[in-house]
Amino acid sequence: MRILIVEDATDMAEAVAIRLGRVGMACDLADTLSDAEDFLAVQRYDALILDINLPDGLGTELLQSLRARGDRTPVLMLTALFSVDDRVSALDLGADDYLVKPFDQRELEARLRALLRRESDQKSDTLQIGKLAFSPSTLAARIGDEPLELTRREATLLGLLLRHSGQVLSKERLYDGLFTFNDTDVGLNAIELYIGRLRKKLAGAGVTIETQRRLGYRISEDA
Known part of the structure; x- marks a missing residue:
């Protein structure tokens, strides 16, 4: 945000x-x-x-x-x-x-x-998809009953994707949600790094972060 x-x-x-x-x-x-x-x-x-x-x-x-x-x-x-x-x-x-x-x-x-x-028309503080549950207020996530260890920026990125579940968010939109004008030393490619880390940590959660070529990323529940 x-x-x-x-x-x-x-x-x-x-x-x-x-x-x-x-x-x-x-x-x-x-x-x-x-x-x-x-x-x-x-x-x-x-x-x-x-x-x-x-x-x-x-x-x-x-x-x-x-x-x-x-x-x-x-x-x-x-x-x-x-x-x-x-x-x-x-x-x-x-x-x-x-x-x-x-x-x-x-x-x-x-x-x-x-x-x-x-x-975002969100009814509660908990965002849930598949086995994954996430609380934006505490940045806490869990897969089923197991807590998921995330860094602050990984959690922020996950929250952005979940608030727009099913929608494609551009790399620029995700970057804007994570970094301020003071973070001039951080490049746009940092998003790819964080997406890669999230994908590994979300294994078994029943969700996928898809790459839409030239468009961005989308999180969705596995079929």
Whole structure:
């Protein structure tokens, strides 16, 4: 999952990015509306965490701009405002949820997971196919009753494939879900390496990660 955090309180934004990184969410940080627009011009995100008060304007202005151009990326607003009118206004403008500062990072993480589940029409936190079960919130996987040992990036890649089970995801789409702009030393071919590792670890799970030549990869249950 690729998340854009638009927040000018650098310490808080970095702390959120570190915590989300531990559960497999790759985070880019923007501290102004201008920087956020630059990121959005070149990168697709699975969700935005958007502060209302920013140095060069209001987060709601970016939210309005996104919705006006048909961008339905889930947006979680952060606000220090307690007014019900302010919160209702943000929701009416197209925000999917909001969180009042100060907040517990566990709640932010839980709300973000709920938005991502809603976006993918996922009904529970557990993704299952064949004998394989995977929990995006803990990055824990098992085959039947046996736990499956995965690195954080292997688990993140597996989660991406499972959320789009039966669909072909391009190498670029998978790369964007695993790495941020700070990971410039990692090449696109890293995806092939992680796919190879996953295939070995998923032996006996009743699932296959297929390579669709020139298109990407798809996970599906064995026939």
